[in-house]
Amino acid sequence: xxxxxxxxxxxxxxxVLLIAHVMPDADTIGSALGLAWALRARGIEARLSCxxxxxxxxxxxxxxxxxxxxxxxxxELVFAIDAxxxxxxxxxxxxxxxxxxxxxxxxHHVTNTQYGDLNLVADRSSTAELxxxxxxxxxxPLDARIATCLLAGLVSDTCGFRTTNTxxxxxxxxxxxMEAGASLTEVSDGLFNHRSLDILxxxxxxxxAARVSGEIVWTEVxxxxxxxxxxxxxxxxxxxxxxxxxxxxxxxxxxxxxxxxRFDVNLRSSADVDVxxxxxxxxxGGHPQAAGCQLDGSLAEVRERVLAALQExxxxxxxxxxxx
Amino acid sequence: xxxxxxxxxxxxxxxVLLIAHVMPDADTIGSALGLAWALRARGIEARLSCxxxxxxxxxxxxxxxxxxxxxxxxxELVFAIDAxxxxxxxxxxxxxxxxxxxxxxxxHHVTNTQYGDLNLVADRSSTAELxxxxxxxxxxPLDARIATCLLAGLVSDTCGFRTTNTxxxxxxxxxxxMEAGASLTEVSDGLFNHRSLDILxxxxxxxxAARVSGEIVWTEVxxxxxxxxxxxxxxxxxxxxxxxxxxxxxxxxxxxxxxxxRFDVNLRSSADVDVxxxxxxxxxGGHPQAAGCQLDGSLAEVRERVLAALQExxxxxxxxxxxx
Numbered sequence: 339x340x341x342x343x344x345x346x347x348x349x350x351x352x353x354v355l356l357i358a359h360v361m362p363d364a365d366t367i368g369s370a371l372g373l374a375w376a377l378r379a380r381g382i383e384a385r386l387s388c389x390x391x392x393x394x395x396x397x398x399x400x401x402x403x404x405x406x407x408x409x410x411x412x413x414e415l416v417f418a419i420d421a422x423x424x425x426x427x428x429x430x431x432x433x434x435x436x437x438x439x440x441x442x443x444x445x446h447h448v449t450n451t452q453y454g455d456l457n458l459v460a461d462r463s464s465t466a467e468l469x470x471x472x473x474x475x476x477x478x479p480l481d482a483r484i485a486t487c488l489l490a491g492l493v494s495d496t497c498g499f500r501t502t503n504t505x506x507x508x509x510x511x512x513x514x515x516m517e518a519g520a521s522l523t524e525v526s527d528g529l530f531n532h533r534s535l536d537i538l539x540x541x542x543x544x545x546x547a548a549r550v551s552g553e554i555v556w557t558e559v560x561x562x563x564x565x566x567x568x569x570x571x572x573x574x575x576x577x578x579x580x581x582x583x584x585x586x587x588x589x590x591x592x593x594x595x596x597x598x599x600r601f602d603v604n605l606r607s608s609a610d611v612d613v614x615x616x617x618x619x620x621x622x623g624g625h626p627q628a629a630g631c632q633l634d635g636s637l638a639e640v641r642e643r644v645l646a647a648l649q650e651x652x653x654x655x656x657x658x659x660x661x662x
Numbered sequence: 663x664x665x666x667x668x669x670x671x672x673x674x675x676x677x678v679l680l681i682a683h684v685m686p687d688a689d690t691i692g693s694a695l696g697l698a699w700a701l702r703a704r705g706i707e708a709r710l711s712c713x714x715x716x717x718x719x720x721x722x723x724x725x726x727x728x729x730x731x732x733x734x735x736x737x738e739l740v741f742a743i744d745a746x747x748x749x750x751x752x753x754x755x756x757x758x759x760x761x762x763x764x765x766x767x768x769x770h771h772v773t774n775t776q777y778g779d780l781n782l783v784a785d786r787s788s789t790a791e792l793x794x795x796x797x798x799x800x801x802x803p804l805d806a807r808i809a810t811c812l813l814a815g816l817v818s819d820t821c822g823f824r825t826t827n828t829x830x831x832x833x834x835x836x837x838x839x840m841e842a843g844a845s846l847t848e849v850s851d852g853l854f855n856h857r858s859l860d861i862l863x864x865x866x867x868x869x870x871a872a873r874v875s876g877e878i879v880w881t882e883v884x885x886x887x888x889x890x891x892x893x894x895x896x897x898x899x900x901x902x903x904x905x906x907x908x909x910x911x912x913x914x915x916x917x918x919x920x921x922x923x924r925f926d927v928n929l930r931s932s933a934d935v936d937v938x939x940x941x942x943x944x945x946x947g948g949h950p951q952a953a954g955c956q957l958d959g960s961l962a963e964v965r966e967r968v969l970a971a972l973q974e975x976x977x978x979x980x981x982x983x984x985x986x
Contacts, residue, residue: 498822500850506840509833516830522934526824531932532909535872535879542866550860555859585856608855609847 340458341475347415347440347456348476351382355413355439358388358405359421360428361602363528364396366420368491369444369465371401371545373417376478385413389428398528399490400483410435415442417455420465420491422447422623431620440583446495448621451615463508466491467634470511481550482519491518491584494529497579502609502627533628537573540564544577544592551645553652556591557635561598569597578628582606589648593641596632601640605648611655616647665799668901671739671764671780672800675706679737682712684730684744684752685926688720689855690744692815693768695725697741699811700802709737713752717896722852723814724807735760739766741779744789744815746947750762756943770794771969772817773938773947787825790815794835806833806843813844816855817917826933826951841849856952862895864888868901868916875969878916879905882961895920902952906930912939913972917965920956925964929953929972935979940971 348354355438355579356374358366367388374384378573383561388405396402409432410416416439418424443454446468450459464469466488475483491513496504499512516522540563548557559574567573583592588611594602605613605628620643622631633640672678680698682690691712698708720726733756734740740763741747748755756763766780770786790812795807815835820828823836830957840846864887872881883898891897898918905914912935918926925946929937929952936950944967946955957964 343867413919438694467967472783498824499846500854502847504846504850506846509837509840509846513837516833522828522830522833523825523826527933530824533907535874535908535910537871538872542869545862545866545869547860550859576769583855583857584859586859609851 341471344442344458344472345475345477347442348377348380348382348626351413351415353383353385353413354415355387355408355410356417356419357421357427357430358386358419360389360404361428362388362390362392362396364399364494365464365491367396367402367405367467368487368489369469370417370419370461370492370598371399371404372466372469372484373419373444373472373559374375374404374488375481375484376473376476377403379478379481379484380476380515387430389430389642394496395528395532395572395574397523401487409527410439415440416641417441418443418445419447419469420445420447423451424453426623438553439508441639444472444556447573447614449618457497461503463503464492466495467511468588469510470515470643480515480518485515485518486525489515489522489525490529491553493522494526498530501625503625533576533593534569536567536569536571540567540569541577541580542573544565548581550651552586554591554645554648554651555584555587555589556593556641556645557581558595560577560595560637564595574634578604582628587647588652591648593637593644596636599634599636601633601635601637603631603633603640603644610612611652613648613651616644616651619647620644665782665795667780668782669795669799669801672704672706675737675739677707677709678739678741679709679711679732679734680741680743681745681920682710682743683750684713685696686714686716686729686783687711687792688723688790689714689815690810691720691729692723692813692818693727693793694741694743695723695728695816696790696793696808696811697743697796699725699769699793699805699808700800701807703802703805705850706799710826711754713754713803719852719856719896722848723811725811729807736761736942737763737766742767742769743793744771746773747775748777750947756782762964764779766795769932771938771947771949773942773953785827785866787829788816788819790819791835794839794855804839804842809839809842809844810849812847813839813846814853817846817849822850822854825949827949846923849863857900858893860891860893864891864893864897865889865901869896872905874911876973877912878909878969879913880965880969880973881905881921882917882965884919884961888919902928902930904950907930912976915968915972917961917968919961923960924959925940925957925959927955927957927963927964927968929968936974937972937975940968940975943971944968953965
C-alpha cells in the first residue's frame with residue numbers, strides 16, 4: 339500500500355526536501371509544514387521550498403518562515419505537495435537535479451498528472467487530509483504544531499468546511515487535530531480575518547464591473563484598477579469565492595491581471611458543473627468546483643476564450659434546476 | 663437535571679407550541695423544527711410560531727412552511743427557541759395566554775434573562791447544539807429531517823464553524839448529524855450561496871460608505887440607499903460578518919435602517935472585545951463577538967450613541983496586540 343511505501347522511503351532518508359506549489363496557499367504550506375515537523379520528529383532533516391514568496395497572511399502557520407526558493411541539493415527524497423503537475427512547482431523544479439532523488443507526489447487535485455515515483459493522489463477535501471494519513475502511517479504522534487499546520491490546510495481548502503468535497507471524515511480529522519492542540523478559532527481567524535480595509539474600494543469596483551452572460555457571472559481586476567485603488571494584488575483574494583455565493587448563476591470567473599497581458603483566471607462553479615476540465619484544457623487545473631489557469635493576451639482575448647470554453651461545459655451539463 | 667425535567671414535561675404533553683424569535687435566522691428556525699419533528703415522532707402535536715415571516719432563503723429547512731404568527735391556544739407546553747428575552751418572541755408572546763402553560767426557554771445567548779419555567783441556557787455555538795441534546799434526552803432516534811434542521815442551525819450560527827465559540831464538540835455534533843443523513847454540502851449551499859446578483863450595487867455602496875473611528879469600522883445602509891439600489895433589506899444580510907473579517911479594526915458595526923428612523927444595529931468584534939454588554943445596555947442582546955439591538959432616532963443620533971458605548975467597551979479591554 340502506498341502509505342507503507344512512503345513510510346519505507348522515509349525510513350531510509352536522512353535529508354528530505356518538501357516543495358509547495360507556486361502562488362502558495364494555506365493547504366500547500368500547511369501540508370508541507372505538517373509533514374516537515376513530523377519528519378523532524380523522526381530525526382530527519384527537512385527543508386522547505388517554494389518558488390514564490392509566501393503571502394504575509396500565511397505567516398501564522400508554524401514554521402512558515404523556513405520556506406525559500408531552493409531546488410534539490412543533497413536530499414535523497416523530495417515531496418511535491420498539493421501540486422497537480424510539475425509546472426506548479428515552478429522554477430525550483432529542475433528535472434536534472436531531481437534525477438537522483440525519489441519524488442513523492444502528494445495531492446488531492448483530480449487533475450493530477452501522477453508525475454512522481456510514488457503518487458499519493460486521492461479525492462480528499464484538502465492535501466492536509468492526506469498528510470494527516472501520512473503522519474499517522476509514519477507513527478509520529480500529533481502535536482499542537484503539526485495539528486495547527488494541517489488544520490490550516492484543511493480549513494483553508496474547504497473554505498471553512500463549505501466546499502462540496504467536505505465529508506464527515508474531513509470533520510473527524512478536524513476534531514482529531516483540535517484534540518491534538520490546534521485551535522480552530524485561531525486558524526479560522528488567521529485564514530479568514532485578515533482583509534485590510536484598503537480592499538474595500540477594489541472590491542466595490544469589482545462588484546460594479548460584474549457582468550453576466552447566460553449562466554456565467556464574471557468580473558475583472560486589471561493592473562489599471564490595482565493602480566487606481568492603490569492596493570496589492572492580494573486584495574483580490576477571496577473575490578472568486580465571494581462571487582461563487584451568488585445564486586443566480588452557475589459559474590463565476592475572476593480575471594485577474596497578474597502582470598501586463600497575463601491573466602490569472604479563477605473559476606468557481608455550482609455542484610452540478612465541473613470547471614476542472616475547462617481549466618485543464620486551458621493549461622491549468624484544480625477541482626470540479628474550484629479551478630484556474632493562467633493565460634496571456636489582451637483581456638478581451640482571454641475573456642472570449644474562457645467564456646467560450648465555459649459555455650461549452652455548461653451546455654454539456656444542463657441545469658438540474660432553474661437557478662432561484 | 664434540566665434535560666430530564668424537559669423530557670418529563672414532554673411526556674405529559676399532547677400539544678406543544680414552539681416559538682422562534684423575531685427576524686428569524688436559521689438557528690431559531692432549524693432548532694424549533696428539529697425539536698418539532700422529534701416531538702411529532704413521539705406522537706405529540708407540535709405547532710410552530712414566529713412573529714415575522716420567514717426569509718425565502720430559509721425555506722430549504724424541512725418543515726419551515728409550517729410557521730405562522732400564532733400565539734398559544736390549547737397547548738400545554740411552550741418552547742421559546744433561541745430567544746434571549748421574551749421581547750425577542752415579538753407579538754406572539756402574550757403573558758396572559760401563556761399563564762396556564764409551562765414555558766421552556768432553550769437558548770445559547772449569554773444575555774438570556776432566564777424567563778422560562780424551565781431554562782436550558784448554556785454556552786454552545788448554537789441553540790441547535792442544545793436541541794441535539796434535548797432530542798437525545800427524549801430518546802428519539804435522529805433521522806435525516808431532524809438532522810438537517812439542526813445542522814442548518816449549527817452551521818448558520820457558527821458562520822460555518824468560524825465563530826470563536828465553535829468547539830470540537832460542535833464538530834462532533836455536526837458529524838453525528840451528517841451520519842444521521844444531513845448533507846453538509848446542501849446545508850452550506852442553502853445557507854451561504856443564496857446571494858442575488860442584485861446585492862452587488864448595495865454592497866459596493868456600503869463599502870464606499872465605510873468609515874473608521876479608532877478601532878471601529880462602520881457602514882450605513884439607509885432606506886434611501888435601499889430605494890436607490892432597488893433591493894430588499896435582506897440584501898444587507900452578511901454585511902456585518904464581512905466587515906468583521908477586516909483585520910485593521912476590532913469592532914465592526916452595520917447601521918441598517920429597517921424602517922424610517924428605526925435602526926437595526928449589528929455588532930461584531932474580535933475575540934478580545936465583548937460587544938454583548940453594549941448590545942444589552944442598548945436594549946438588545948447576543949454573543950460576545952456578535953450582538954445587536956434596535957434603536958430609534960436619526961442616523962446621526964443612533965450612530966453617536968452606539969459609537970460612544972463601543973469606545974467605552976474598547977477602553978475597558980485594551981488591545982492584546984497591535985492590529986496587523
